[in-house]
Amino acid sequence: CNIGQFYECLNMAALWKLPILFVVENNKWAIGMDHNRATSDPEIWRKAAAFGMAGEEVDGMDVLAVRGAAQRAIERARAGEGPTLLECLTYRFRGHSLADPDELRAEAEKEFWAQRDPIKRLAAHLIEQKLASAEELKAIDKEIDAEVADCVEFALAAPEPKPEELTRYIWAED
């Protein structure tokens, strides 16, 4: 969010009242750079105001809160009221990539956020509200694992793409 492109996009989207929902997953770290050390005003959602755009901050570890904020933004977009900048405060539980040994973030910080795991929180909420049982949720987990395993198997068994397919799925095709 500190590169010019971000602001150029916000500007045009607001100017043309485009029905866009900009979702910033603020996980506090850009690989090993602390967001607060690299950003003059770390509250990203506030930057919407510079473009006359709606901006909102939401607890990104709360699935239902994110859903509520997204619904408000989608309503605005569909009503022709233009884009929204939604900042979801969240965390990433692993390093940036396989190449990142993740040695720069404090263990206490990682632990703090791990306890707020949004998937586990939603599961606990569903069970508490008697909307699902632990067994049902476990069965869904198993289904997902099987679907992912199927996809991996399909991808590994698929033939290599042809060179002329290189630019497919980038531009609209007639």
Ligand SMILES: Cc1ncc(C[n+]2csc(CCOP(=O)(O)OP(=O)(O)O)c2C)c(N)n1
């Ligand atoms: C325009 C541009 N500048 C710099 C980089 C180098 N770069 C790669 S990843 C990254 C940080 C990404 O941070 P974030 O999106 O928060 O992902 P996270 O590290 O939290 O997974 C940077 C600066 C890039 N890919 N593109």
